[in-house]
Amino acid sequence: MSRIVLITGASRGLGRSMAEHLARAGWGVIGTYSSNRQAADEVAAGIAAAGGTARMLRFDAAEPGSIGTLVDEVQQALRDGFGAERLDALVNNAGIGELALFADTTEEQFDRVLLTNLKAPFFLTQRLLPVLADGGRVLNVSSGLARFTGPGYSAYAATKGAVEVLTRYQAQELAARGIRVNVVAPGAIATDFGGGAVRDVPQVAEAVAHQVALGRAGEADEIGSAVAAILSDDFRWVDGARIEVSGGQNL
Numbered sequence: 001m002s003r004i005v006l007i008t009g010a011s012r013g014l015g016r017s018m019a020e021h022l023a024r025a026g027w028g029v030i031g032t033y034s035s036n037r038q039a040a041d042e043v044a045a046g047i048a049a050a051g052g053t054a055r056m057l058r059f060d061a062a063e064p065g066s067i068g069t070l071v072d073e074v075q076q077a078l079r080d081g082f083g084a085e086r087l088d089a090l091v092n093n094a095g096i097g098e099l100a101l102f103a104d105t106t107e108e109q110f111d112r113v114l115l116t117n118l119k120a121p122f123f124l125t126q127r128l129l130p131v132l133a134d135g136g137r138v139l140n141v142s143s144g145l146a147r148f149t150g151p152g153y154s155a156y157a158a159t160k161g162a163v164e165v166l167t168r169y170q171a172q173e174l175a176a177r178g179i180r181v182n183v184v185a186p187g188a189i190a191t192d193f194g195g196g197a198v199r200d201v202p203q204v205a206e207a208v209a210h211q212v213a214l215g216r217a218g219e220a221d222e223i224g225s226a227v228a229a230i231l232s233d234d235f236r237w238v239d240g241a242r243i244e245v246s247g248g249q250n251l
């Protein structure tokens with residue numbers, strides 16, 4: 001039976017590419033989407049057409065009780081979709097950035113970013129511990145902005161820095177069960193993130209290109225392929241690590 005991974009925010013962007021790469025590598029995929037059911041269905045249909053299996057579940061971290069509901073639905077999807085009891089991996093990919101200078105950031109913006117990027121993955125991982133197989137994997141998603149500064153991203157970067165610290169604690173405390181926990185830090189990637197600025201605004205793409213040793217922003221596909229590698233057995237001795245996938249940004 002294939003291994004099964006849960007990926008949050010799998011209907012677009014980096015999460016979608018992760019789902020497609022992992023499905024191609026033989027993983028069964030359970031993905032979440034927050035609002036766009038049609039996009040989620042298209043991802044699942046594409047995976048099925050390529051010979052894989054994907055189930056998509058709605059999850060909006062901002063809704064009270066959403067984590068408990070998701071955990072129940074994941075267990076049901078495991079049984080009904082895959083005939084399985086356990087998840088082999090969890091990728092905490094869903095995340096948002098609110099572009100605002102530090103001096104202008106509102107409490108509402110801060111709370112939204114904190115909830116989605118830190119509190120939700122913290123408690124989703126905790127609640128899924130009984131469902132996660134011994135020897136399983138957790139991969140958190142941070143950002144290059146936890147290491148270098150980008151104007152207007154103080155709240156966002158603070159949550160991603162916290163996710164990196166959390167990763168080391170999780171790796172330490174879950175090692176007894178053979179669960180390895182790592183964090184991937186993408187650089188600037190052309191997706192919808194940040195209003196699609198890296199993808200759609202030539203000045204932003206050009207500024208990024210100057211910061212990146214390899215001379216351009218990344219593509220979602222380049223994160224999906226890296227994540228499939230990190231979750232593979234080839235990375236079995238990598239634990240508690242921060243893996244930056246940025247083409248060499250701000251070296």
Ligand code: NAD
Nearest residue numbers: 009013014034060061093094095143186188189191192193
């Ligand atoms: P994106 O905006 O295309 O996708 C974000 C995903 O998060 C979507 O699938 C969305 O449904 C989900 N999401 C948003 N709010 C949610 C909520 N309240 N509850 C549940 N799910 C929610 O952006 P992306 O570029 O694909 O970003 C994916 C991850 O990668 C994020 O954690 C982001 O911080 C990180 N990242 C992105 C970049 C980049 O340049 N694109 C760089 C570094 C890190």
